[in-house]
Amino acid sequence: MENFTVQNTKDTRSGFGEGLLELGRKNPNVVALCADLTGSLKMNAFEDEFPERFFQTGIGEANMMGLAAGMTIGGKIPFTGTFANFSTGRVYDQIRQSIAYSGKNVKICASHAGLTLGEDGATHQILEDIGMMKMLPGMTVINPCDFNQTKAATIAIADHEGPVYLRFGRPKVENFTPVDQKFEIGKALHLITGTDVSIFATGHLVWKSIEAARALAEKGISAEVINIHTIKPLDAEAVIKSAQKTGCVVTAEEHMMNGGLGDSVAQVLARNCPTPLEMVAVNDTFGESGTPAELMTKYGIDTADVIAAAERAVARK
Amino acid sequence: MTDISKLKDLTTQVRRDIVRMVHAVNSGHPGGSLGCAEFFVALYNEVMDYDADTFNMDGKGEDLFFLSNGHISPVWYSVLARAGFFPIDELNTFRKLDSRLQGHPTTHEGLPGVRVASGSLGQGLSVAVGAAETKKLNGDDKLVFSLHGDGELQEGQIWEAAMYAAANKVDNIISTIDYNGRQIDGDLSDVLDLGNLRAKWEAFGWDVLEMNGNDMEDVLRGLADAKSRTGKGKPVMIIMATEMGNGVDFMMGSHKWHGVAPNDEQLADALSQNAETLGDY
Numbered sequence: 001m002e003n004f005t006v007q008n009t010k011d012t013r014s015g016f017g018e019g020l021l022e023l024g025r026k027n028p029n030v031v032a033l034c035a036d037l038t039g040s041l042k043m044n045a046f047e048d049e050f051p052e053r054f055f056q057t058g059i060g061e062a063n064m065m066g067l068a069a070g071m072t073i074g075g076k077i078p079f080t081g082t083f084a085n086f087s088t089g090r091v092y093d094q095i096r097q098s099i100a101y102s103g104k105n106v107k108i109c110a111s112h113a114g115l116t117l118g119e120d121g122a123t124h125q126i127l128e129d130i131g132m133m134k135m136l137p138g139m140t141v142i143n144p145c146d147f148n149q150t151k152a153a154t155i156a157i158a159d160h161e162g163p164v165y166l167r168f169g170r171p172k173v174e175n176f177t178p179v180d181q182k183f184e185i186g187k188a189l190h191l192i193t194g195t196d197v198s199i200f201a202t203g204h205l206v207w208k209s210i211e212a213a214r215a216l217a218e219k220g221i222s223a224e225v226i227n228i229h230t231i232k233p234l235d236a237e238a239v240i241k242s243a244q245k246t247g248c249v250v251t252a253e254e255h256m257m258n259g260g261l262g263d264s265v266a267q268v269l270a271r272n273c274p275t276p277l278e279m280v281a282v283n284d285t286f287g288e289s290g291t292p293a294e295l296m297t298k299y300g301i302d303t304a305d306v307i308a309a310a311e312r313a314v315a316r317k
Numbered sequence: 318m319t320d321i322s323k324l325k326d327l328t329t330q331v332r333r334d335i336v337r338m339v340h341a342v343n344s345g346h347p348g349g350s351l352g353c354a355e356f357f358v359a360l361y362n363e364v365m366d367y368d369a370d371t372f373n374m375d376g377k378g379e380d381l382f383f384l385s386n387g388h389i390s391p392v393w394y395s396v397l398a399r400a401g402f403f404p405i406d407e408l409n410t411f412r413k414l415d416s417r418l419q420g421h422p423t424t425h426e427g428l429p430g431v432r433v434a435s436g437s438l439g440q441g442l443s444v445a446v447g448a449a450e451t452k453k454l455n456g457d458d459k460l461v462f463s464l465h466g467d468g469e470l471q472e473g474q475i476w477e478a479a480m481y482a483a484a485n486k487v488d489n490i491i492s493t494i495d496y497n498g499r500q501i502d503g504d505l506s507d508v509l510d511l512g513n514l515r516a517k518w519e520a521f522g523w524d525v526l527e528m529n530g531n532d533m534e535d536v537l538r539g540l541a542d543a544k545s546r547t548g549k550g551k552p553v554m555i556i557m558a559t560e561m562g563n564g565v566d567f568m569m570g571s572h573k574w575h576g577v578a579p580n581d582e583q584l585a586d587a588l589s590q591n592a593e594t595l596g597d598y
Contacts, residue, residue: 031454055450055485063477066443067450070383073432074375074451093437094474098444102424102434 001217002192004176004210010147012168012204013111017042019154020079020109024050027077027158033068034081035061040170041081041111061086065094069104077158078106084113084167085126092132099163100136107157108133112170113143114254115282115299116204116292125287125295131259133165134232140185141232143167143253143261145206147175149229152183160185167203169254171292174207186230188238194224197310198242198249202228202261205252205280205301212252212306223310231261236268243269248276248313252306254296257281276316278309319363324533326594327399328358332564333591334395334408334598340584342412345420348574349466350392352497352530352559356464357396359536364544366459369401372429380459381448383433385441386466386495387421388576393430394418399595402430408598439472441465442492446482446552449490460547463492468500471509476521482552483522491543492523493555495530499572514556524551530559564591 023030024046032046033055047054055071057064061082068078080087087110088095099106110129117125134141142157142164144150150168157164191206192213201209206227213223224242228235243249249269251262262279269275282299296302331354339345361367365380384393391411398405403417410416417428421436433444445463452459469475482490494514502508511517518525524546528539539555546553561575562568565587568579579587 053454057477057481058484060474060477060481062440062474063443063446063481066440066474066478067447067481069433070444070447070449071451073381073448074377074455074457076451076454078447094440094443097434097437098440104433 001214006174006176008175009172010175011170011172012144012147012150013040013170014042015144015147015150016109016111016154016166016168017045019151021045021049023155023158024053029075029077030079030158031055031071031076032079032081033057033064035059035064035086037082040083041109043081061091062094065091066098068106069098069102072104072106079109080106081109081111083124084110084129085124088129088132089126096136100139103138104163105161107164107166109154109166111168113167114169114204115287115295115301116169116171116254118170118292118295119289121289122286127256127282127287128259129167130231130255130261131263134259134264138162139232140164140230142185142230143203144229145203145227146173146177148179148181149177149183152181153229156183156185169204173204176207186233186235188235189227189229190238191227192223192225194222194246196222196246197313198224198226198246199252199306199310200226200228200239200249200261200265201252202231204254205306208303209252209306211303212310215303215307216310221310221314228261231264234264234268239265239268240272243275244273247317250278250280250306250309250313252280252301254301255281257283276313278313280305280309319537321533324358324362327362328354328533329591330593330595331358331392331395331399333588333593335391336565336579336584336587337597338391338394338408338411339578341409343578344412345391345578346388346576347391347578348561348568349386349389349495349497351565351568352561352563353389353392353464353495354564355533355536356493356530356557357392359533359540360462361396361400363537364540365462369429372402374432376432377455377457378459381432381461383441383445383448383461383463384422384435385463386438386469387435390418390420390422393422397430398598403428405598438466438469439474442475442478445490445492446478446487449487452489460544461490463490465492465494467494467496467498467505467511468508470494470511479518479521479523486550487552488548488550491547491553491555493557495559496556497559497561499561499575501572501575503572518554522551523554524549525554525556527556527558530557531563566590
């Protein structure tokens with residue numbers, strides 16, 4: 001089985017911060033906006049080095065989205081930064097009309113997504129953001145898995161013309177993908193080759209799926225692990241190819257089951273190659289306060305849940 | 318030297334376009350459109366610096382305009398067409414299938430002159446302020462104009478943008494409020510009173526002036542005054558008093574023509590009050 005070296009543990013939001021700083025140095029059209037969460041989003045370095053290109057909006061996310069839309073007129077590439085909840089649910093209509101429908105080149109960068117925000121509780125733990133964003137025509141939706149990948153994705157989306165939703169998180173997690181990797185939007189990454197079950201994972205669940213694949217191997221189940229960092233546009237070809245090979249599928253994500261990666265994969269499978277599918281996702285409930293690890297366990301999106309889902313999927317073949 | 322009579326002739330023709338467009342599809346918003354005819358005619362024919370033939374999204378080196386209360390699209394479409402942004406005949410397609418002239422303005426179909434979609438209210442001031450910020454970053458000394466409904470000021474985002482623009486000294490923007498005092502459910506003062514509007518904007522840090530939006534001479538004076546106030550550290554706000562339905566007597570003095578189209582007899586009546594000065598589309 002493929003081996004992955006954990007270089008360190010780092011938060012994906014810091015990958016965003018580093019990527020943004022690098023972008024600032026190489027692309028003078030990149031501007032950044034933040035709604036009073038500069039430290040949380042790790043945007044301080046960009047602010048310090050490029051104060052004239054950093055726009056502090058205060059606690060006014062709706063205005064921030066409109067400002068960003070307007071700033072594209074004249075050639076700027078705005079990156080907005082706030083928590084995932086305030087990047088989507090709070091400003092859905094602003095994104096829909098002023099950014100998505102208007103085809104504006106805005107990069108909506110969203111931290112503290114999902115349950116791993118932790119102790120702040122369900123008010124801030126958005127689990128519906130991928131669903132909301134992927135429903136918008138023309139919106140690209142990306143959820144990278146670790147620090148290195150988040151940095152690479154941040155840099156890559158500046159060269160993509162059109163609105164992007166980039167989702168990342170708060171806690172330190174295993175950083176195992178290559179430093180300075182090239183990030184290709186919409187291209188699934190084959191991490192582990194297997195023959196019995198395909199695990200399509202996104203975000204923090206990618207590492208957990210690697211752990212699950214190791215445990216499954218000990219049980220005699222050969223799991224294929226594919227990192228779906230881009231949920232929209234989905235790499236349907238990679239999904240179909242792997243599903244046809246293994247004959248059963250697991251999806252894994254730190255998101256609501258309704259509207260998440262699992263839904264997108266289910267659509268592809270149902271249309272092209274109906275395959276037994278098990279979804280590891282939060283099942284129609286709000287989160288609560290707790291540590292990230294406690295929450296992942298309680299709400300059924302931990303390594304053990306991926307293992308159990310794979311066993312169920314294999315049993316359904 | 319401004320030829321007022323030419324501007325007034327164009328305004329009359331724009332009024333005809335508005336009622337004919339709305340009548341043709343039995344839908345649309347004639348009231349607010351008619352009330353803002355002088356403003357649009359003055360803005361696009363005397364005030365703003367732009368090149369309709371080379372319209373592009375970035376608009377560098379040009380004045381920009383954003384319509385935040387997108388439902389008054391008929392007046393904007395008429396003025397844009399007659400300013401050369403697209404063929405006047407295209408006004409025939411308003412609100413019809415496969416048209417670039419959507420019910421509410423959008424960039425989606427690529428209509429020249431439009432730089433953002435509007436319709437869901439309260440968003441246009443943020444967009445206009447953002448465009449003004451980019452002009453500053455680009456060293457572009459042209460101005461950004463925006464128009465907002467008075468009822469639209471009930472949206473909270475307007476005040477987020479107002480606070481931001483003043484705090485950041487965005488002084489290359491001239492926003493205008495169509496203060497007709499009416500909204501869909503009735504008089505603004507009955508639905509949700511705005512209180513002292515001038516004092517509110519002044520308290521938010523804007524340089525505020527007033528003008529009569531239905532008096533062409535006063536519109537020209539007000540817009541020139543507003544221009545002279547830019548570049549002085551404050552965003553500029555024009556509170557523009559208008560009469561909804563202005564120029565068509567039976568549409569004036571009521572909120573009822575906000576979003577209602579005239580029937581055949583009403584159209585004939587409206588047209589009889591506005592002579593065909595420049596040729597119907």
